[in-house]
Amino acid sequence: MGYTAELRPDAPKSSARFGFTWPSKISLLCGVLSTPLSASVVVIGGGPAGLLAAERLAEAGHQVTLYEAQATVGRKFLVAGHGGFNLTNSEPLPDFAPRYGLQRTQFAEYLNYFSPNDLRQWAAALGINTFEGTSGRIFPTEEHKPAQLLRAWVERLQQLNVQLFTKHRWLGVTPNNGLLLRDEATGREMETQAAATVLALGGASWAKTGSDGRWASILEHIGIQCVAFAPSNCGAEVPWSAFFREKVGRAPLKNIALRCGTDTARGELMLTDYGVEGTPVYALTPALRAALAHNSTAQLVLDLKPDLSDAQLLEKLRKPRGGKSLATFLQQTLRLATPVPTLLREVAPAEALATPEALARLLRQVPLPVTSLRPLDEAISTAGGVAWEEVDEHLMLRRRPGTFVAGEMLDWEAPTGGYLLQGCFSTGAWVARGVHRWLTQQQ
Ligand SMILES: Cc1cc2nc3c(=O)[nH]c(=O)nc-3n(C[C@H](O)[C@H](O)[C@H](O)COP(=O)(O)OP(=O)(O)OC[C@H]3O[C@@H](n4cnc5c(N)ncnc54)[C@H](O)[C@@H]3O)c2cc1C
Numbered sequence: 087m088g089y090t091a092e093l094r095p096d097a098p099k100s101s102a103r104f105g106f107t108w109p110s111k112i113s114l115l116c117g118v119l120s121t122p123l124s125a126s127v128v129v130i131g132g133g134p135a136g137l138l139a140a141e142r143l144a145e146a147g148h149q150v151t152l153y154e155a156q157a158t159v160g161r162k163f164l165v166a167g168h169g170g171f172n173l174t175n176s177e178p179l180p181d182f183a184p185r186y187g188l189q190r191t192q193f194a195e196y197l198n199y200f201s202p203n204d205l206r207q208w209a210a211a212l213g214i215n216t217f218e219g220t221s222g223r224i225f226p227t228e229e230h231k232p233a234q235l236l237r238a239w240v241e242r243l244q245q246l247n248v249q250l251f252t253k254h255r256w257l258g259v260t261p262n263n264g265l266l267l268r269d270e271a272t273g274r275e276m277e278t279q280a281a282a283t284v285l286a287l288g289g290a291s292w293a294k295t296g297s298d299g300r301w302a303s304i305l306e307h308i309g310i311q312c313v314a315f316a317p318s319n320c321g322a323e324v325p326w327s328a329f330f331r332e333k334v335g336r337a338p339l340k341n342i343a344l345r346c347g348t349d350t351a352r353g354e355l356m357l358t359d360y361g362v363e364g365t366p367v368y369a370l371t372p373a374l375r376a377a378l379a380h381n382s383t384a385q386l387v388l389d390l391k392p393d394l395s396d397a398q399l400l401e402k403l404r405k406p407r408g409g410k411s412l413a414t415f416l417q418q419t420l421r422l423a424t425p426v427p428t429l430l431r432e433v434a435p436a437e438a439l440a441t442p443e444a445l446a447r448l449l450r451q452v453p454l455p456v457t458s459l460r461p462l463d464e465a466i467s468t469a470g471g472v473a474w475e476e477v478d479e480h481l482m483l484r485r486r487p488g489t490f491v492a493g494e495m496l497d498w499e500a501p502t503g504g505y506l507l508q509g510c511f512s513t514g515a516w517v518a519r520g521v522h523r524w525l526t527q528q529q
Contacts, residue, residue: 127151127521128265128280130256132159133297134507135493135514136286137239138200142518143284144246148525151278152248153267154296155255160236161295162288166507167232173209174202174511175504176222185505187372189474189498193509200515202508212238223504256287258304259486281528282488282521286514289468289494290315299468301495309485311473317465318371318499319506321363322386322456330432331359334425342366343392346373346384351501352392357425362386362454368466369501374456375469388452390422399449403442412439420449467506469499480520481513488524490517 129140132154144150152159166172175182179201183194206216206224214235215227226235243250253270260266264277290299302312326334339355344366351366367374370386377384391399402419412430416422430439430448433455438448462468472491476483481496483489493510500509 126281126525127284128153128278128282129284129286130154130265131286131288131493131495132156132250132252133286133288133493133510134160134163135288135495135510135517136284137243138511138514139284139286139490139492139518139521140248141239141243141246142515143521144243144248146518146522148522150246150248151280152243152250153254153256154250154252155270156296157252159240159250159252162292162297163236163507164232165292165295170223171225171232172219172223172502172504172507173216173226174205174224174508176202176218176224182505182508185500185503186498186509187500192474192479193498193512196512196516197508199519200512202504204515205508205511208511209235212242214238221503256285256301256304259308280488282490282525284490284492284517284521285495286492286510286517287495289471291317291320291463291465291468293463297494302471305472310476310483313470313473313497315462315468315470316375317459317462318375318469319368319466319502320371320464321358321460322361322367322371322374322384323458323460324361324386324454325457326359326361327432330428333428335359337425338364339388339390339426339429341393343389344370345387345389346370346377349373355388357429360460361456363460365502371459371465372469372499374459378456378458382457384456386454386456388454390426390449390452391420396446396450400442400446403446403449422449466502467494467499469497471495471497473497480523481517482520482524490520490524492517 126149127143129136129150129152132152136152137159140150140152179194179197182202183190183197186193202224209216209226212235214230216224217227219225255268255270257266257268257275260277262277264279265283266275266277268275285301287301288297291297299315302315305312334357336359337357339357342355343350343352344355349370351369353365355362355366356364374384405419407415410418413424413427416426429452433453434448438444472495474497476485477491478484481490481492483491492513494506496513498509500506
């Protein structure tokens with residue numbers, strides 16, 4: 087059994103350790119503070135990975151305390167909700183696991199343990215039904231907002247007696263092997279001991295949600311190797327001319343294919359004043375990052391008509407143009423509207439538009455030179471984090487037995503489409519299993 091103690095001897099008596107009463111559902115979401123209790127399992131980080139680990143551990147009968155640095159839990163989860171709230175994906179597991187790239191083998195195991203179906207059932211048990219949208223993406227039904235899911239989830243944690251402390255930042259470990267925390271409301275520091283700890287501190291983007299990656303230096307300080315953070319699922323910068331930026335601004339190109347090296351992605355590309363963004367760009371960020379590591383420019387190649395064969399494309403372009411402008415001709419024959427002609431003139435010399443053959447080649451391979459990825463803080467997710475060599479098969483830190491790591495803070499990345507949240511849920515469930523097993527062995 088653990089204990090919680092204030093470290094600063096001058097701390098006011100009013101911050102006595104006990105006497106915690108469970109706050110109401112609303113006050114929990116608003117981050118009402120109380121004083122930490124002793125705990126057998128401490129979870130740090132109130133994102134989806136930490137909340138699910140806490141829930142599963144409490145269900146297994148453990149006394150769980152969760153600390154969150156922000157005033158409310160699940161801030162990035164709610165941000166994810168603004169953009170469509172894509173909870174998971176219906177893709178079959180053999181295709182799902184490779185979405186996690188080099189970590190596909192481990193993720194196959196985590197996904198088997200807590201699958202996309204399990205996630206849907208879990209949401210349904212909280213009263214949130216889901217449906218399958220286009221390309222297999224799974225969303226909560228129209229009437230269910232992300233905040234509703236989060237509220238129901240916190241209520242569920244409340245029923246399970248999970249102690250939740252917001253505005254409590256984890257600062258590191260103490261010489262006694264304890265956890266050092268700071269109450270952000272009072273500035274008081276305190277130490278708590280736990281039989282097992284789950285770290286679920288998130289990645290390093292959208293710092294305003296609390297996922298600031300500051301934990302990496304804490305872990306490095308105690309000898310845990312972390313891979314440098316890098317933006318994933320983010321926009322890419324293309325050096326447009328001032329004319330193009332002004333004329334085009336923001337414009338979508340629907341139903342395109344985008345290539346970087348040997349990787350290809352389909353979807354809707356968004357031209358922006360800084361370059362390009364959208365699902366296909368996000369999916370290609372690992373390839374772009376790799377290319378930019380060796381060269382000052384990475385090449386994206388845009389296919390504006392991926393559903394037409396070369397012969398079909400050429401046939402359409404060979405139709406007599408008459409006196410029509412390029413813009414009218416492309417619109418009428420290929421349904422390529424503005425800003426396509428402006429884009430073609432921006433990136434290719436006049437001769438590339440001069441003949442049907444040259445134009446067919448260009449429409450198939452519009453070159454988009456990328457000079458960099460957008461800044462880390464803007465990215466939907468981050469690559470980098472706790473190195474895989476640092477954790478065992480239960481996601482327990484090898485150098486710190488009893489401390490487990492879940493969610494985006496591990497060094498993995500996956501495309502958008504529900505794979506990110508699913509990865510966080512599955513690793514959250516997996517560490518709960520690992521903690522349970524560890525505590526059982528310690529008895
Ligand atoms: C704009 C946007 C849209 C997205 N859309 C989707 C989507 O549709 N589908 C999808 O699958 N994914 C989406 N994601 C990604 C998804 O939200 C994240 O992958 C997921 O929230 C990560 O979960 P996590 O639990 O690992 O970490 P987080 O959700 O980042 O939670 C970590 C928590 O730890 C807390 N914390 C950090 N340091 C400390 C500390 N020292 N002490 C105490 N607490 C600390 C943070 O405050 C935070 O609350 C989106 C992300 C963004 C930014």
